[in-house]
Amino acid sequence: MRIFNSMTRQKEALTPLEPNHFKIYVCGPTVYDYFHIGNARPFVVYDTLRRYLLWLGYEVTYVQNFTDIDDKVIQRAQAEGITTAELAERMIKEYYHDADSLNIMRADIHPRATESIDDIIALISTLMDKGFAYTAEDGVYFSIEQDPNYGRLSGRNIDDLMEGASERTSYSDDKRHPFDFVLWKFKREGEPYWPSPWGEGRPGWHIECSAMGMAHLGETIDLHCGGVDLTFPHHENEIAQSECATGKTFVRYWMHNGFVNIDQRKMSKSLGNFFTVRELSKHYPYDVIRFFILQAHYRMPINFSDELLDAAVASWQRINSSIDLLTFSAKAAPETAPGEDETLFEEAVTRYLAEWQDAMDDDLNTADALAAIFELVRAANTAVASGRVSKKALLNARDALIGRLDVLGLKPRTDQKAAIPQRILDLVDERTEAKKNRDFARADAIRDEVLTNGYKIEDTPQGARVIPVDA
RNA sequence: GGCACCAUAGCCAAGUGGUAAGGCAGAGGUCUGCAAAACCUCUAUUCUCCGGUUCAAAUCCGGAUGGUGCCUCCA
Structure with missing residues (x-):
């Protein structure tokens, strides 16, 4: 597999430091x-990356932190009249609700800043x-002036x-350099400490x-991932403090995803133009949201609107419909089908599965991978319509389809449906x-x-087929 | 001001040197008692523009235009 490494700005062969075992940290x-x-x-x-690496047979240790103490947490907790711990506990629960619904696997370790104070202090001590x-x-x-490599990731010196700073940065505090960043903030009145x-x-x-990355994954981590806006200063600073402390490469591959935009502008809480996933899930199912995200390559910006989500609903429906059709028609399909249709179909399935994997191998190109899925869908629908493809071939295709979707974290609706x-x-x-x-x-x-009762009847050569109408 | 990124059809979106994937929407057709679903055909002679390199460029180089992001809140 090849991955675009933000540090070198090119695609590189992805190999783990420790044989067959990737260590991944996601902000x-x-x-x-x-x-x-x-x-x-x-x-x-990055959940999709993890699933793909697992599917390829690698062991993966996946760490994703919760930042449960910072200015915003403190501010919000004060506004609500509760402790930061209470707020964090509640929002972590809400995170899991949304993440589970998006079919995001739980990390092997979800460290919290407030539970990692010893590791943090140890790291600062080393730097001191x-x-x-x-x-x-x-x-x-x-x-930062002590670090000769400072600025390497973000390409600035x-x-x-x-x-850049001359117009915006105040020189008034007692830092030695305006870009020196804080490792430990001394307590202020009313704040946790x-x-x-x-x-x-x-x-x-x-x-x-x-501190958390190194505590759980070692001094050198294979992959460190996050949004492009973290490149500077967050990841730049992480590199500086980590490498100055250990003298070793902190991260071997940096991955940064593009933004989600609204009206061509970055979605962000400070601009106020954001939709929470919770809010959105009232209008669009979670699987559609996931499908929508995976329809674009992860480094490209994606725009976001109801129209685009509506299109995603229809696209995702096409895939689900094909899976249902395969299941249904396999029941009446012949046990064996020695004809040309059978051969051509099996060849097509093999070809599209290979294309799917090529796409995934090429910097996690889920957009291309989904295109291969759609090709497979069309071949399957054609096979079903011909009536000259065996039960075994149809079910193999269906299972391969479901399997590849599972690697993308997409669960076919069939699995979620109640019995009729x-x-x-x-x-x-x-x-x-x-x-x-x-x-x-x-x-x-x-x-x-x-x-009226929520079910649709479709007549097929094999008889009437009933499917629930999606809400 | 500094540093990056992006520009492909009505909409979305792959494609990084060999002659434009895929999805949505739309039109026509097949199937059907009628539908629905599905299938077939059509919908970019062309990839923002102008130069250049090359037998060959959406892809590489230079320039222009437009848009976005980062520059101590940020995924």
């Missing part, structure tokens, strides 16, 4: 609110000992930063990811009888009645 949510669709993208994308950190009035800072060798306080934002009530099945039989007697008025009336 997780700050738990002060429900997460929005823009936050959901990395969770879905080695002369990369210093104490200022309001906290402990990392000195300290001079570039100064130029922990003891440390430098005084009571709480961790800075960047340090927690380094006997009452409905009786009506369908009654309609078939009416049709046989050419009593079409009666047949149509029954079809309408069934539809």
